[in-house]
């Protein structure tokens with residue numbers, strides 16, 4: 332089976348005495364920085380001046396510097412700024428200031444795998460990708476546990492990049508639940524596929540179109556929202572806790588019968604073929620290039636889609652119904 336590493340398999344001395352810089356103080360950045368700092372490590376946060384993140388990191392007690400300054404003299408630079416910005420920030424602020432023999436690290440393999448960042452030969456390159464959002468990386472650490480992490484090495488001139496990656500994963504809490512080795516290619520392509528086909532793209536479109544079919548057929552949007560959107564979490568929570576069988580043992584036989592009968596009518600062989608097409612575009616780098624082209628053009632596609640969804644009835648009904656559920660945190 333897969334080798335899983337825990338704290339006892341990780342050598343934290345790989346980080347001791349090292350000057351560590353974390354670039355970005357968003358979802359992942361704040362979690363990595365705070366967890367490392369509380370472990371006694373020497374962390375500087377690198378940001379652009381005058382931003383919200385700058386104030387937050389300062390208030391949390393970090394030494395905060397502008398990106399270029401934060402990179403100067405650092406032994407390890409963890410790059411946790413948005414994927415679409417990394418290549419230009421790397422060329423302008425990181426590469427010229429990166430000391431000989433430094434390590435650079437990522438939370439997602441996108442820029443290295445698609446060769447948008449090509450580091451110098453003396454630079455070691457690793458990844459620590461927590462399999463959960465940043466706020467969970469932080470919260471579980473504070474509670475004494477942690478989010479499982481994937482680790483990978485792309486370039487290893489120093490010869491110990493995997494040891495450094497495991498130490499980092501352990502220091503942010505990953506070694507309390509499990510650290511698994513992967514490659515930049517595996518992590519990048521499966522991450523993109525999962526979020527596009529299943530987790531975000533697939534699920535949201537399924538919920539939205541289900542809601543449309545019911546409301547267009549004259550049903551009350553309130554019922555449509557509860558059935559097609561709100562209850563998704565309850566079902567997913569059961570799968571999360573015990574797999575598909577646990578979920579199916581909890582729903583009615585009526586629901587289970589309809590589940591087997593109807594699922595394959597919705598996710599058809601054509602749907603599977605479309606998924607394969609999405610995977611091809613991810614593997615070829617077409618998706619990566621399209622995403623970066625949209626960013627360079629001022630994000631017209633992202634902006635249009637955000638607007639389209641903001642005006643969709645599903646969001647208006649949802650906002651009203653959530654007011655009836657005060658236990659849902661704002």
Ligand code: NDP
Pocket residue numbers: 354355356357358359360377378379382383384385398410411412413414416420438439460461463464465466
């Ligand atoms: P966020 O958007 O949450 O945060 C980005 C941070 O970068 C902010 O603090 C932002 O500060 C800062 N930033 C933006 N531009 C610059 C710049 N030019 N120079 C310096 N700092 C800048 O990012 P995420 O944490 O979501 O993503 C970071 C990485 O982690 C990505 O590679 C992502 O794929 C990966 N990842 C993210 C996960 C998640 O849970 N979100 C899960 C696993 C991996 P400000 O805008 O205030 O200036």
Ligand code: MG
Pocket residue numbers: 439522523526
């Ligand atoms: Mg992702």
Ligand code: MG
Pocket residue numbers: 558
């Ligand atoms: Mg029902």
